[in-house]
Amino acid sequence: MQPITIHSASGFNDGTDSYLELLQKQLEIAKKNAEAIDALSRRADQDQKALARERVAEIKKQIDALRRMLLLFGGKDAKAVLQQLKDLASQLKQAAGILKAAPDGGAPDTVATDSGDGYAAYAEQQASADAEANANPFQMPLPPFDAQRAEDDKQIEFVANALKSLRSMTERMVKQQETQH
Numbered sequence: 001m002q003p004i005t006i007h008s009a010s011g012f013n014d015g016t017d018s019y020l021e022l023l024q025k026q027l028e029i030a031k032k033n034a035e036a037i038d039a040l041s042r043r044a045d046q047d048q049k050a051l052a053r054e055r056v057a058e059i060k061k062q063i064d065a066l067r068r069m070l071l072l073f074g075g076k077d078a079k080a081v082l083q084q085l086k087d088l089a090s091q092l093k094q095a096a097g098i099l100k101a102a103p104d105g106g107a108p109d110t111v112a113t114d115s116g117d118g119y120a121a122y123a124e125q126q127a128s129a130d131a132e133a134n135a136n137p138f139q140m141p142l143p144p145f146d147a148q149r150a151e152d153d154k155q156i157e158f159v160a161n162a163l164k165s166l167r168s169m170t171e172r173m174v175k176q177q178e179t180q181h
Contacts, residue, residue: 052098053152059088059095060159067166075173082174085167092159099152 066081 048098049152052095053155055091055095056099056152056155056159059092060155060162062088063159063162063166067169070166070170070173075170075177078170078173078177081170082167085163085170089163089167092156092163096156096160099149099156 062084066084070078070081
């Protein structure tokens with residue numbers, strides 16, 4: 001038989017304190033890792049949106065070039081231009097989808113650092129949120145104004161209208177060619 005060792009109460013507390021300190025350190029590391037991942041995700045989202053903005057600008061230039069070409073050379077290549085316009089419309093739709101997408105909300109912005117009763121903290125937050133929601137049930141919270149998003153929407157609408165206008169003009173040219181032949 002092995003002897004049974006009895007730890008004193010102070011020894012038990014030392015072990016518990018060490019364990020809680022270790023958990024706190026791990027929680028801090030996890031919080032830093034989550035913040036780093038969020039930052040990388042935001043950066044990737046910003047880069048993707050920047051590329052989409054560049055693509056919208058390129059599409060606008062291509063539309064202008066196609067319009068000039070049609071005006072200079074008439075509608076002899078109007079059918080080919082229509083196909084190019086369809087391709088540009090598809091590309092514009094993809095870029096618009098990227099620009100209109102909300103940023104990733106995958107990981108929460110904050111991580112609870114309370115080493116005590118997490119349920120009590122959650123209940124307190126929930127009660128506070130419920131009180132704010134019930135303060136004026138008829139007032140909907142407004143999303144924050146995003147100037148870049150507004151500018152993106154304006155550019156997308158402008159390019160889409162230019163695309164529609166050129167497509168309409170090109171379709172008329174194709175019909176004229178068909179009636180002449």
